Amino acid sequence: xxxxxxxxxxxxxxxxxxxxxxxxxxxxxxxxxxxxxxxxxxxxxxxxxxxxxxxxxxxxxxxxxxxxxxxxxxxxxxxxxxxxxxxxxxxxxxxxxxxxxxxxxxxxxxxxxxxxxxxxxxxxxxxxxxxxxxxxxxxxxxxxxxxxxxxxxxxxxxxxxxxxxxxxxxxxxxxxxxxxxxxxxxxxxxxxxxxxxxxxxxxxxxxxxxxxxxxxxx
Amino acid sequence: xxxxxxxxxxxxxxxxxxxxxxxxxxxxxxxxxxxxxxxxxxxxxxxxxxxxxxxxxxxxxxxxxxxxxxxxxxxxxxxxxxxxxxxxxxxxxxxxxxxxxxxxxxxxxxxxxxxxxxxxxxxxxxxxxxxxxxxxxxxxxxxxxxxxxxxxxxxxxxxxxxxxxxxxxxxxxxxxxxxxxxxxxxxxxxxxxxxxxxxxxxxxxxxxxxxxx
Numbered sequence: 001x002x003x004x005x006x007x008x009x010x011x012x013x014x015x016x017x018x019x020x021x022x023x024x025x026x027x028x029x030x031x032x033x034x035x036x037x038x039x040x041x042x043x044x045x046x047x048x049x050x051x052x053x054x055x056x057x058x059x060x061x062x063x064x065x066x067x068x069x070x071x072x073x074x075x076x077x078x079x080x081x082x083x084x085x086x087x088x089x090x091x092x093x094x095x096x097x098x099x100x101x102x103x104x105x106x107x108x109x110x111x112x113x114x115x116x117x118x119x120x121x122x123x124x125x126x127x128x129x130x131x132x133x134x135x136x137x138x139x140x141x142x143x144x145x146x147x148x149x150x151x152x153x154x155x156x157x158x159x160x161x162x163x164x165x166x167x168x169x170x171x172x173x174x175x176x177x178x179x180x181x182x183x184x185x186x187x188x189x190x191x192x193x194x195x196x197x198x199x200x201x202x203x204x205x206x207x208x209x210x211x212x213x214x215x216x217x218x
Numbered sequence: 219x220x221x222x223x224x225x226x227x228x229x230x231x232x233x234x235x236x237x238x239x240x241x242x243x244x245x246x247x248x249x250x251x252x253x254x255x256x257x258x259x260x261x262x263x264x265x266x267x268x269x270x271x272x273x274x275x276x277x278x279x280x281x282x283x284x285x286x287x288x289x290x291x292x293x294x295x296x297x298x299x300x301x302x303x304x305x306x307x308x309x310x311x312x313x314x315x316x317x318x319x320x321x322x323x324x325x326x327x328x329x330x331x332x333x334x335x336x337x338x339x340x341x342x343x344x345x346x347x348x349x350x351x352x353x354x355x356x357x358x359x360x361x362x363x364x365x366x367x368x369x370x371x372x373x374x375x376x377x378x379x380x381x382x383x384x385x386x387x388x389x390x391x392x393x394x395x396x397x398x399x400x401x402x403x404x405x406x407x408x409x410x411x412x413x414x415x416x417x418x419x420x421x422x423x424x425x426x427x428x429x430x431x
Contacts, residue, residue, distance in 0.1 A: 052253065054246055054249075054250070055249050055250055055253035056249065057249065059249075059253055060249060060252050060253050060256065063253060063256035063257055063260060064256060066260055067256060067259060067260050067263060067285060070260075070263045070264070070284055070285035070286075071285045071286055072286050076286060078286075078288045078289070080288070080289065080415060082354070082414060082415045082418035082419055083354070083411055083414055083415050091286070091287055104345075104347045104348075104351050104352060105351045106346075106347045106348055106351055119347075124266050124283075124284075125266055125283060125284040146346060185341060188333065188338075188341065188352050189351070189352050190341065190345055190347060190352060214284075214286065216283045216284060216286055216288050218268045218281070218283050218288055218289075218419060
């Protein structure tokens with residue numbers, strides 16, 4: 001076979017093979033990774049849709065009511081961890097938007113004990129469980145380990161009155177929306193999981209929200 | 219002498235019953251469609267994971283979580299009124315084909331870093347955080363590929379760096395071929411920050427429902 005023809009065919013096959021590989025790979029992994037993600041997404045649907053042969057207008061009303069029950073009654077908080085924005089809104093209008101800082105996604109491992117921490121803001125649906133004025137931070141173990149300091153035995157040594165700002169809103173599992181002394185870093189994901197807000201926005205938000213206000217984090 | 223304006227007699231009760239109402243009662247097919255659509259969204263809302271609603275009539279893309287709207291964007295769709303998109307909308311809101319589509323893949327063609335690396339390395343050093351975790355990319359162009367071959371392409375006015383010329387060329391060529399065989403492709407412009415949110419939020423597996431009315 002002519003050498004030129006052979007090289008052309010070889011080159012074409014190589015391009016097709018590379019292209020086929022690329023088509024299986026996305027920014028986020030191989031085809032196998034994507035199939036796992038799709039399977040996990042399907043598993044998240046917790047019940048099969050009811051199948052009524054001939055649904056009536058009443059059945060539709062029931063389904064609408066069930067969907068309506070899940071929605072917030074009026075105002076709710078949305079935290080967008082992708083662009084670090086906190087919005088206080090209703091279904092149809094935005095009351096205000098503030099820059100915030102959410103979790104960095106960093107990890108910390110204690111070399112002495114092997115304990116690990118992941119610094120992410122949790123995603124999902126939450127509610128405001130508490131409102132605190134002049135909060136003090138009770139530093140957890142990781143705050144000392146991160147600085148290379150010994151974890152104190154005395155609880156008083158964990159308390160810091162200066163870093164959480166004027167207010168804190170508890171949304172469960174040890175996570176808060178609170179103030180910060182690092183306002184210049186708002187808009188960047190730098191926290192250990194809590195959501196930091198500027199003092200002016202926090203002041204407005206604290207006065208508006210009530211216990212039970214839904215918080216949606218995505 | 220009466221100058222016109224004869225009074226129209228009020229209809230009797232019998233006559234009122236005979237007057238058809240202005241809206242026809244929905245037929246069983248419409249009721250079934252509506253019922254299945256509501257339950258499809260109920261499933262997604264109860265999953266506590268984000269999902270999207272693409273409203274082709276209002277040209278709106280909405281991200282929801284637990285049934286609540288968490289983000290939305292008014293789309294500027296090229297060729298929005300074309301027959302292809304109208305047919306596509308009918309196809310996607312047909313109960314036989316299922317109401318929900320999922321993101322199968324996403325492709326980033328070009329992007330620009332949101333924050334200078336030099337600043338992030340200073341911040342990262344001070345806070346002991348990996349600077350790459352704090353960086354956000356502003357996409358210039360990206361695609362969401364859904365099962366059944368539907369592609370949504372988003373373009374912003376950011377001037378970014380190309381991710382991979384070879385990969386971009388291959389994707390463009392292979393998608394052009396697939397469009398000849400019926401795959402639908404929607405192109406829309408989007409502002410950079412909205413593009414960043416959508417690109418980051420639309421992970422593989424994210425569900426989308428299409429609404430056409």
